[in-house]
Amino acid sequence: MRISELVAESGIPLPTVKYYLREGLLHPGVAAGSRRASYDRSHLHRLRVIKALTETAALPLTKVKVILELIDHPDPDLFRALGTAVGALPPYVEPVDDHPRAREVLGRLGQVYDPHYPAVAQLEQALSAAEQAGLAISADRIDLYGAALRQVAAYDVARMPEADGASASIEYAVLGTALYEPVLLALWRLAHQHVAAEQLGANAVPPAR
Amino acid sequence: MRISELVAESGIPLPTVKYYLREGLLHPGVAAGSRRASYDRSHLHRLRVIKALTETAALPLTKVKVILELIDHPDPDLFRALGTAVGALPPYVEPVDDHPRAREVLGRLGQVYDPHYPAVAQLEQALSAAEQAGLAISADRIDLYGAALRQVAAYDVARMPEADGASASIEYAVLGTALYEPVLLALWRLAHQHVAAEQLGANAVPPAR
Numbered sequence: 001m002r003i004s005e006l007v008a009e010s011g012i013p014l015p016t017v018k019y020y021l022r023e024g025l026l027h028p029g030v031a032a033g034s035r036r037a038s039y040d041r042s043h044l045h046r047l048r049v050i051k052a053l054t055e056t057a058a059l060p061l062t063k064v065k066v067i068l069e070l071i072d073h074p075d076p077d078l079f080r081a082l083g084t085a086v087g088a089l090p091p092y093v094e095p096v097d098d099h100p101r102a103r104e105v106l107g108r109l110g111q112v113y114d115p116h117y118p119a120v121a122q123l124e125q126a127l128s129a130a131e132q133a134g135l136a137i138s139a140d141r142i143d144l145y146g147a148a149l150r151q152v153a154a155y156d157v158a159r160m161p162e163a164d165g166a167s168a169s170i171e172y173a174v175l176g177t178a179l180y181e182p183v184l185l186a187l188w189r190l191a192h193q194h195v196a197a198e199q200l201g202a203n204a205v206p207p208a209r
Numbered sequence: 210m211r212i213s214e215l216v217a218e219s220g221i222p223l224p225t226v227k228y229y230l231r232e233g234l235l236h237p238g239v240a241a242g243s244r245r246a247s248y249d250r251s252h253l254h255r256l257r258v259i260k261a262l263t264e265t266a267a268l269p270l271t272k273v274k275v276i277l278e279l280i281d282h283p284d285p286d287l288f289r290a291l292g293t294a295v296g297a298l299p300p301y302v303e304p305v306d307d308h309p310r311a312r313e314v315l316g317r318l319g320q321v322y323d324p325h326y327p328a329v330a331q332l333e334q335a336l337s338a339a340e341q342a343g344l345a346i347s348a349d350r351i352d353l354y355g356a357a358l359r360q361v362a363a364y365d366v367a368r369m370p371e372a373d374g375a376s377a378s379i380e381y382a383v384l385g386t387a388l389y390e391p392v393l394l395a396l397w398r399l400a401h402q403h404v405a406a407e408q409l410g411a412n413a414v415p416p417a418r
Contacts (some may be wrong), residue, residue, distance in 0.1 A: 045343070052342035079409045091391075102395075111403040119398035126391035133261035134254070135388055144364050145389075145396055148357040153400035155219055155353050157408055173401070179339040180354075181394055182300075183346060186311075186332035187354055188393065189295060189386065191362035193328065194320040196320060199290045 003029070006039045016163070025050060025068055026109075044202040049171060057178035063088050067174055074166035085170045086177050087118035091125075099124035101131070108139065109146040152184075212238070215248045220258040226256070232270075234259060234277055258380060266387035272297050276383055283375035292347050294379045296327035300334075308333035310340070317348065318355040361393075 002189065007014050020026040027044055029037030046068075053059045053067060066088045075081035095116055102124040106113040130137055156176060161168045216223050229235040235255055238246030255277075262268045262276060275297045284290035304325055311332040315322040323329065340345055365385060370377045 032278040048342050052338070052344075056342070060342045063340065079405055082405055083372060083402060086401070095227040104341070106399065109403075111399060112406050114402075115303050117277040117399075117402060119395050119402065123395035123399060126395050127262070130392065133265070133384060133388055135261075135384055137389070137392060141364065141389075145361055145393060146400070148361050148401040148405065149393070152354055152357050153404045156351065157401060157404040160405075175342060175344055177398065177401075179335070179342055179344055180346070180350075181397070182335035183332065183339065184354060184358070185390055185394070185398065186335050187358045188362065188390070189328035190315065190320060190326075190332060191355070191358040192366060192382070193292060193323075193326060193389050194293070194318075195286055195359065195362045195366040195403070196291055196369075197321050 001039050003037065003039060006043055006047070009044055010051070012047055012051060020047070020050060023065075025061075025065065049175065052175055052179060056182070057089060059089070059178075071167050071170050071174075074170055076166075077161075078166050078169060081166060081170055082173045083117055085174045089174065091122055093118065093121040093125050095121040101127040105142050105146075108142060109150075111146075156180075200206055210248050212246065212248060215252055215256070219260065221256055221260060229256070229259060232274075234270075234274065255325050258384065261388060263386055265391070266298060268298070268387075280376050280383075283379055285375075287375050287378060290375060290379055291382045292326055292379055296382045298383065298387055300331055301329065302330040302334050304330040310336040314351050314355075317351060318359075320355075365389075385399075 001009070003014070003017065007017055010017070017026065021028065026043060029039040029043065031036040049068070049071075050064060053064045054061070059067075067085055070085045070088070071083060075084065095118060097115060099115055099120050102120045103113050103115070105123065105127065106120075127137060160172050210218070212223070212226065216226055219226070221229075226235065230237060235252060238248040238252065241247040258277070258280075259273060262273045263270070268276075276294055279290060279294045279297070284293065304327060306324060308324055308329050311329045312322050312324070314332065314336065315329075336346060369381050
């Protein structure tokens with residue numbers, strides 16, 4: 001397809017597409033005559049990935065480049081590659097050498113504790129904020145949240161397209177995390193609404209407006 | 210306690226505490242002499258609530274005021290009060306009259322669908338972004354996420370301090386949502402790491418650094 005079709009299909013403006021080409025985020029098309037290039041599904045696919053990262057996940061372009069680089073040239077150790085790629089997503093929390101609250105929680109859940117894994121610093125900060133607000137998370141709550149999220153994660157990881165190679169797996173992990181986190185949060189709030197409606201009874205019928 | 214102790218205990222600077230007093234976000238102390246006022250645990254508690262909302266949840270002060278107003282003068286319909294209060298938390302998505310993707314998902318899950326409930330617009334936007342990126346969420350995934358989050362929500366709502374009155378319940382719902390969402394997201398990413406480590410085997414041992 002021509003670049004104008006790429007623009008129309010992707011919904012990304014021409015100057016932005018040209019910028020991605022110049023910056024190497026988008027691979028060049030195949031030369032078709034002296035002043036034209038031809039693009040295919042792979043270009044459209046790449047533009048969708050970039051759009052998801054810049055718009056939905058609101059990533060700065062420097063982080064998008066890091067992720068695309070990891071997708072294009074995956075670390076042969078897939079586990080490490082997945083961790084690095086997901087770690088390029090926000091929130092960006094400075095990792096330190098030890099995260100005592102997160103260490104305790106992960107030990108309790110019987111999970112891996114690697115203090116340099118970005119989500120560990122993220123967990124430590126979240127636990128600390130709850131504690132400071134006087135709403136420290138109880139062990140019971142951790143057990144229940146942890147078990148529910150392992151169910152979700154087992155489903156997610158089982159559907160990782162490993163057979164399609166490391167690049168496809170990394171792309172799935174990054175986009176899945178970026179795109180499904182907002183779904184997860186919205187579903188959580190709506191589950192609260194649903195359960196509260198059941199518990200609070202008749203008042204709970206949504207008012208017609 | 211004196212205002213200086215309030216500052217030391219809360220970790221909020223004096224000019225900010227004075228600003229909250231002027232703006233009515235913090236209730237006045239009891240006069241103790243002509244130029245002094247005395248503060249108690251209720252002031253410290255209120256400052257913790259404000260801090261959680263402004264710092265952890267990163268709310269603008271106008272939204273903090275809305276939430277404090279709902280806590281101080283709760284709607285007699287607790288279900289509606291909870292919805293309004295949690296709806297004052299980000300993300301702020303413009304609600305419209307119908308959200309077809311969210312309606313379908315909630316119908317599938319057998320949950321309440323009120324198009325004006327803020328989390329519905331949030332869900333619609335999240336589903337739409339996933340769809341545009343070519344990662345539309347399957348019905349299977351919705352069923353599994355929905356069931357897991359209802360378990361979490363049932364736990365949360367069961368621990369709402371209803372016996373302590375509407376104000377306490379609203380405060381619990383708002384702070385619980387704001388403070389535990391980051392915990393939930395971090396636990397999800399760490400559950401991915403844990404499950405991937407199990408699935409990918411030996412490579413998965415965190416490297417000693």
